[in-house]
Amino acid sequence: MAKERDNLPDPLLARLRQAGTPQRSIPAEIDSAILQDAHAAIARRRRMRLFLRSSVGLAAAACVLLVVGLWSFMPGRNSNDINHDGRTTIADAFTLARKRAAGDNTITQERIDQVAYAAVHLDDGRGATR
Amino acid sequence: MTTSDPRTDLELITAINRGELGAFDALYHRHRDWVYRLAYRFTHHHDDALDVLQETFAYVARKFPGFTLTAGMTSFLYPVVKNTSITLLKRKRREVAFDPAAIPETAEAAIGPADDLFAVLAGLSDDHREILLLRFVDGFTLDEIATALQIPIGTAKSRLHHAIAQLREDPRARKYFENL
Numbered sequence: 399m400a401k402e403r404d405n406l407p408d409p410l411l412a413r414l415r416q417a418g419t420p421q422r423s424i425p426a427e428i429d430s431a432i433l434q435d436a437h438a439a440i441a442r443r444r445r446m447r448l449f450l451r452s453s454v455g456l457a458a459a460a461c462v463l464l465v466v467g468l469w470s471f472m473p474g475r476n477s478n479d480i481n482h483d484g485r486t487t488i489a490d491a492f493t494l495a496r497k498r499a500a501g502d503n504t505i506t507q508e509r510i511d512q513v514a515y516a517a518v519h520l521d522d523g524r525g526a527t528r
Numbered sequence: 529m530t531t532s533d534p535r536t537d538l539e540l541i542t543a544i545n546r547g548e549l550g551a552f553d554a555l556y557h558r559h560r561d562w563v564y565r566l567a568y569r570f571t572h573h574h575d576d577a578l579d580v581l582q583e584t585f586a587y588v589a590r591k592f593p594g595f596t597l598t599a600g601m602t603s604f605l606y607p608v609v610k611n612t613s614i615t616l617l618k619r620k621r622r623e624v625a626f627d628p629a630a631i632p633e634t635a636e637a638a639i640g641p642a643d644d645l646f647a648v649l650a651g652l653s654d655d656h657r658e659i660l661l662l663r664f665v666d667g668f669t670l671d672e673i674a675t676a677l678q679i680p681i682g683t684a685k686s687r688l689h690h691a692i693a694q695l696r697e698d699p700r701a702r703k704y705f706e707n708l
Contacts, residue, residue: 437552
Protein backbone atom coordinates (compact mmCIF):
# COMPACT_ATOMS: atom_id res chain seq x y z
CA MET A 399 0.00 0.00 0.00
CA ALA A 400 2.76 2.41 1.03
CA LYS A 401 4.64 1.39 -2.08
CA GLU A 402 1.58 2.21 -4.22
CA ARG A 403 1.21 5.55 -2.50
CA ASP A 404 4.85 6.32 -3.31
CA ASN A 405 4.31 5.81 -7.04
CA LEU A 406 2.90 8.22 -9.54
CA PRO A 407 0.22 7.54 -12.16
CA ASP A 408 1.56 6.90 -15.66
CA PRO A 409 0.10 10.07 -17.29
CA LEU A 410 1.73 12.16 -14.58
CA LEU A 411 5.04 10.34 -15.02
CA ALA A 412 4.88 10.90 -18.78
CA ARG A 413 4.15 14.60 -18.30
CA LEU A 414 6.99 14.97 -15.79
CA ARG A 415 9.44 13.27 -18.15
CA GLN A 416 8.28 15.36 -21.05
CA ALA A 417 8.72 18.49 -18.96
CA GLY A 418 12.29 17.50 -18.18
CA THR A 419 13.30 17.04 -21.80
CA PRO A 420 14.91 20.03 -23.48
CA GLN A 421 13.89 20.77 -27.03
CA ARG A 422 17.42 21.35 -28.34
CA SER A 423 20.25 18.88 -28.67
CA ILE A 424 23.98 19.01 -27.98
CA PRO A 425 25.90 20.33 -31.01
CA ALA A 426 28.59 18.01 -32.38
CA GLU A 427 31.27 20.68 -32.01
CA ILE A 428 30.58 20.80 -28.27
CA ASP A 429 31.10 17.04 -28.09
CA SER A 430 34.41 17.37 -29.95
CA ALA A 431 35.60 20.27 -27.79
CA ILE A 432 34.74 18.45 -24.55
CA LEU A 433 36.44 15.23 -25.62
CA GLN A 434 39.50 17.00 -27.00
CA ASP A 435 39.96 18.96 -23.76
CA ALA A 436 39.40 15.84 -21.68
CA HIS A 437 41.95 13.82 -23.66
CA ALA A 438 44.51 16.59 -23.30
CA ALA A 439 43.85 16.92 -19.56
CA ILE A 440 44.08 13.18 -18.92
CA ALA A 441 47.27 12.82 -21.00
CA ARG A 442 48.84 15.83 -19.23
CA ARG A 443 48.00 14.44 -15.80
CA ARG A 444 49.34 11.00 -16.74
CA ARG A 445 52.63 12.55 -17.89
CA MET A 446 52.81 14.59 -14.71
CA ARG A 447 52.14 11.51 -12.62
CA LEU A 448 54.85 9.50 -14.41
CA PHE A 449 57.29 12.39 -14.01
CA LEU A 450 56.51 12.70 -10.30
CA ARG A 451 56.81 8.96 -9.81
CA SER A 452 60.20 8.79 -11.52
CA SER A 453 61.35 11.93 -9.69
CA VAL A 454 60.41 10.43 -6.36
CA GLY A 455 62.28 7.23 -7.31
CA LEU A 456 65.37 9.17 -8.34
CA ALA A 457 65.24 11.33 -5.23
CA ALA A 458 64.95 8.24 -3.02
CA ALA A 459 67.91 6.63 -4.78
CA ALA A 460 69.95 9.82 -4.37
CA CYS A 461 69.08 9.93 -0.67
CA VAL A 462 70.19 6.32 -0.20
CA LEU A 463 73.48 7.00 -1.99
CA LEU A 464 74.04 10.13 0.09
CA VAL A 465 73.39 8.30 3.35
CA VAL A 466 75.65 5.40 2.36
CA GLY A 467 78.36 7.84 1.26
CA LEU A 468 78.18 9.86 4.46
CA TRP A 469 78.11 6.73 6.57
CA SER A 470 81.25 5.33 4.95
CA PHE A 471 83.12 8.62 5.51
CA MET A 472 82.02 9.03 9.11
CA PRO A 473 84.82 9.00 11.72
CA GLY A 474 85.01 5.57 13.31
CA ARG A 475 83.62 3.89 10.18
CA ASN A 476 87.18 3.07 9.05
CA SER A 477 87.29 -0.71 8.67
CA ASN A 478 90.88 -0.76 9.93
CA ASP A 479 89.98 1.03 13.20
CA ILE A 480 89.36 -2.18 15.11
CA ASN A 481 89.28 -0.70 18.63
CA HIS A 482 87.13 2.28 17.53
CA ASP A 483 89.40 4.96 18.94
CA GLY A 484 89.13 7.00 15.77
CA ARG A 485 92.60 6.10 14.45
CA THR A 486 94.33 3.16 12.84
CA THR A 487 97.36 2.27 14.90
CA ILE A 488 99.45 -0.81 15.52
CA ALA A 489 97.18 -1.42 18.56
CA ASP A 490 94.41 -2.33 16.10
CA ALA A 491 96.63 -4.98 14.51
CA PHE A 492 97.50 -6.33 17.99
CA THR A 493 93.80 -6.47 18.89
CA LEU A 494 93.09 -8.58 15.82
CA ALA A 495 96.11 -10.78 16.43
CA ARG A 496 94.99 -11.43 20.02
CA LYS A 497 91.52 -12.43 18.82
CA ARG A 498 93.02 -14.81 16.27
CA ALA A 499 95.30 -16.28 18.92
CA ALA A 500 92.22 -16.77 21.12
CA GLY A 501 90.73 -19.00 18.41
CA ASP A 502 88.72 -16.59 16.20
CA ASN A 503 89.17 -18.29 12.85
CA THR A 504 87.27 -15.58 10.98
CA ILE A 505 90.38 -13.37 11.28
CA THR A 506 93.08 -14.26 8.77
CA GLN A 507 96.75 -13.42 8.98
CA GLU A 508 96.32 -11.37 5.78
CA ARG A 509 93.75 -9.20 7.53
CA ILE A 510 96.12 -8.60 10.47
CA ASP A 511 98.91 -7.69 8.03
CA GLN A 512 96.58 -5.35 6.19
CA VAL A 513 95.71 -3.45 9.41
CA ALA A 514 99.34 -3.37 10.50
CA TYR A 515 100.36 -1.99 7.10
CA ALA A 516 97.62 0.67 7.24
CA ALA A 517 98.88 1.67 10.70
CA VAL A 518 102.49 2.19 9.67
CA HIS A 519 102.33 3.24 6.02
CA LEU A 520 103.34 6.77 5.15
CA ASP A 521 100.73 9.44 4.44
CA ASP A 522 100.33 10.03 0.69
CA GLY A 523 99.61 13.71 1.23
CA ARG A 524 95.82 13.48 1.46
CA GLY A 525 95.77 13.35 5.24
CA ALA A 526 96.53 10.73 7.80
CA THR A 527 95.02 7.26 7.56
CA ARG A 528 92.34 7.11 10.13
CA MET B 529 30.79 4.81 -32.20
CA THR B 530 31.63 4.48 -28.54
CA THR B 531 28.03 4.67 -27.30
CA SER B 532 27.57 0.92 -27.57
CA ASP B 533 30.60 0.06 -25.46
CA PRO B 534 29.43 -2.96 -23.46
CA ARG B 535 31.67 -2.24 -20.48
CA THR B 536 30.24 -1.01 -17.20
CA ASP B 537 31.04 2.48 -15.93
CA LEU B 538 33.46 0.94 -13.46
CA GLU B 539 35.27 -0.97 -16.21
CA LEU B 540 35.46 2.15 -18.36
CA ILE B 541 36.94 4.09 -15.45
CA THR B 542 39.53 1.38 -14.87
CA ALA B 543 40.42 1.55 -18.58
CA ILE B 544 40.76 5.36 -18.48
CA ASN B 545 42.97 5.05 -15.41
CA ARG B 546 45.17 2.73 -17.51
CA GLY B 547 45.39 5.38 -20.20
CA GLU B 548 42.70 4.26 -22.68
CA LEU B 549 41.28 7.60 -23.79
CA GLY B 550 38.60 5.97 -25.95
CA ALA B 551 36.97 4.71 -22.76
CA PHE B 552 36.43 8.33 -21.70
CA ASP B 553 34.54 8.92 -24.94
CA ALA B 554 32.28 5.97 -24.15
CA LEU B 555 31.66 7.25 -20.62
CA TYR B 556 30.91 10.72 -21.99
CA HIS B 557 28.47 9.52 -24.63
CA ARG B 558 26.72 7.33 -22.08
CA HIS B 559 26.03 10.18 -19.64
CA ARG B 560 26.14 13.40 -21.62
CA ASP B 561 22.39 13.60 -22.43
CA TRP B 562 21.42 13.08 -18.81
CA VAL B 563 24.01 15.63 -17.63
CA TYR B 564 22.73 18.12 -20.20
CA ARG B 565 19.07 17.54 -19.21
CA LEU B 566 19.93 17.94 -15.55
CA ALA B 567 21.94 21.10 -16.21
CA TYR B 568 19.03 22.43 -18.26
CA ARG B 569 16.69 21.72 -15.38
CA PHE B 570 18.87 23.81 -13.08
CA THR B 571 19.73 26.63 -15.47
CA HIS B 572 16.64 26.76 -17.75
CA HIS B 573 18.95 27.87 -20.54
CA HIS B 574 20.41 25.92 -23.46
CA ASP B 575 23.79 27.68 -23.60
CA ASP B 576 24.21 27.58 -19.84
CA ALA B 577 23.39 23.89 -19.82
CA LEU B 578 26.09 23.35 -22.45
CA ASP B 579 28.57 25.30 -20.30
CA VAL B 580 27.69 23.12 -17.31
CA LEU B 581 28.09 20.01 -19.49
CA GLN B 582 31.57 21.15 -20.49
CA GLU B 583 32.63 22.04 -16.97
CA THR B 584 31.24 18.81 -15.56
CA PHE B 585 33.24 16.61 -17.93
CA ALA B 586 36.32 18.78 -17.52
CA TYR B 587 35.99 18.11 -13.78
CA VAL B 588 35.60 14.38 -14.43
CA ALA B 589 38.67 14.39 -16.71
CA ARG B 590 40.74 16.03 -13.98
CA LYS B 591 39.98 13.05 -11.73
CA PHE B 592 42.07 10.77 -13.98
CA PRO B 593 44.30 8.91 -13.58
CA GLY B 594 43.57 7.51 -10.14
CA PHE B 595 39.79 8.03 -10.13
CA THR B 596 37.88 5.59 -7.94
CA LEU B 597 34.11 5.40 -8.26
CA THR B 598 32.50 4.56 -4.93
CA ALA B 599 28.85 5.04 -5.99
CA GLY B 600 26.90 4.95 -9.25
CA MET B 601 28.19 7.30 -11.94
CA THR B 602 24.98 9.36 -11.93
CA SER B 603 25.07 9.64 -8.14
CA PHE B 604 28.62 10.94 -8.51
CA LEU B 605 27.70 13.33 -11.31
CA TYR B 606 24.55 14.78 -9.74
CA PRO B 607 26.21 17.03 -7.11
CA VAL B 608 28.84 18.08 -9.67
CA VAL B 609 26.17 19.21 -12.15
CA LYS B 610 24.10 20.86 -9.42
CA ASN B 611 27.01 22.79 -7.91
CA THR B 612 28.39 23.79 -11.29
CA SER B 613 24.94 25.07 -12.30
CA ILE B 614 24.52 27.04 -9.08
CA THR B 615 27.97 28.61 -9.48
CA LEU B 616 27.22 29.52 -13.09
CA LEU B 617 23.87 31.04 -12.18
CA LYS B 618 25.45 33.12 -9.40
CA ARG B 619 28.09 34.34 -11.84
CA LYS B 620 25.42 35.19 -14.40
CA ARG B 621 23.31 37.04 -11.87
CA ARG B 622 26.27 39.31 -11.25
CA GLU B 623 26.71 39.81 -15.00
CA VAL B 624 23.03 40.45 -15.70
CA ALA B 625 23.29 43.89 -14.12
CA PHE B 626 25.68 44.82 -16.92
CA ASP B 627 24.49 42.65 -19.80
CA PRO B 628 20.75 42.30 -20.50
CA ALA B 629 21.52 39.57 -23.06
CA ALA B 630 22.69 37.33 -20.23
CA ILE B 631 19.19 37.00 -18.78
CA PRO B 632 18.28 33.31 -18.82
CA GLU B 633 15.37 31.85 -20.72
CA THR B 634 12.23 31.51 -18.63
CA ALA B 635 11.52 28.33 -16.75
CA GLU B 636 8.43 27.83 -18.89
CA ALA B 637 10.54 27.97 -22.00
CA ALA B 638 12.84 25.41 -20.45
CA ILE B 639 10.19 22.78 -19.83
CA GLY B 640 7.69 23.53 -22.53
CA PRO B 641 4.35 25.30 -22.39
CA ALA B 642 3.27 26.27 -18.93
CA ASP B 643 0.43 24.19 -17.49
CA ASP B 644 -1.06 23.26 -14.16
CA LEU B 645 1.56 20.62 -13.50
CA PHE B 646 4.33 23.13 -13.98
CA ALA B 647 2.62 25.46 -11.51
CA VAL B 648 2.27 22.62 -9.01
CA LEU B 649 5.95 21.71 -9.34
CA ALA B 650 6.97 25.33 -9.04
CA GLY B 651 4.95 25.52 -5.83
CA LEU B 652 6.85 22.65 -4.20
CA SER B 653 9.88 23.34 -2.06
CA ASP B 654 13.25 22.91 -3.79
CA ASP B 655 13.92 19.74 -1.79
CA HIS B 656 10.58 18.17 -2.69
CA ARG B 657 10.79 19.10 -6.37
CA GLU B 658 14.36 17.81 -6.55
CA ILE B 659 13.54 14.44 -5.04
CA LEU B 660 10.45 13.98 -7.23
CA LEU B 661 12.42 14.67 -10.39
CA LEU B 662 15.33 12.47 -9.31
CA ARG B 663 13.00 9.58 -8.54
CA PHE B 664 10.54 9.81 -11.41
CA VAL B 665 12.34 11.62 -14.23
CA ASP B 666 15.91 10.39 -13.67
CA GLY B 667 14.84 6.99 -12.33
CA PHE B 668 17.14 7.06 -9.30
CA THR B 669 16.60 4.48 -6.59
CA LEU B 670 16.24 5.71 -3.01
CA ASP B 671 19.82 4.57 -2.32
CA GLU B 672 21.09 6.57 -5.28
CA ILE B 673 19.08 9.61 -4.21
CA ALA B 674 20.52 9.37 -0.69
CA THR B 675 24.04 9.16 -2.11
CA ALA B 676 23.55 11.97 -4.64
CA LEU B 677 22.00 14.33 -2.11
CA GLN B 678 24.27 13.15 0.70
CA ILE B 679 21.34 12.55 3.03
CA PRO B 680 20.33 9.46 5.05
CA ILE B 681 18.07 7.05 3.18
CA GLY B 682 15.33 7.56 5.79
CA THR B 683 15.33 11.28 5.01
CA ALA B 684 15.13 10.53 1.29
CA LYS B 685 12.16 8.22 1.89
CA SER B 686 10.22 10.68 4.01
CA ARG B 687 11.04 13.60 1.70
CA LEU B 688 9.73 11.65 -1.30
CA HIS B 689 6.63 10.58 0.61
CA HIS B 690 5.83 14.18 1.58
CA ALA B 691 6.49 15.43 -1.96
CA ILE B 692 4.04 12.90 -3.42
CA ALA B 693 1.49 13.67 -0.71
CA GLN B 694 1.73 17.35 -1.60
CA LEU B 695 1.18 16.52 -5.28
CA ARG B 696 -1.87 14.38 -4.43
CA GLU B 697 -3.40 17.09 -2.31
CA ASP B 698 -3.01 19.80 -4.91
CA PRO B 699 -6.32 20.25 -6.80
CA ARG B 700 -4.43 21.06 -10.01
CA ALA B 701 -2.74 17.65 -9.98
CA ARG B 702 -5.70 15.68 -8.66
CA LYS B 703 -6.87 14.66 -12.12
CA TYR B 704 -3.73 12.56 -12.52
CA PHE B 705 -4.51 10.53 -9.40
CA GLU B 706 -8.21 9.97 -10.04
CA ASN B 707 -7.77 6.56 -11.70
CA LEU B 708 -4.93 5.32 -9.50
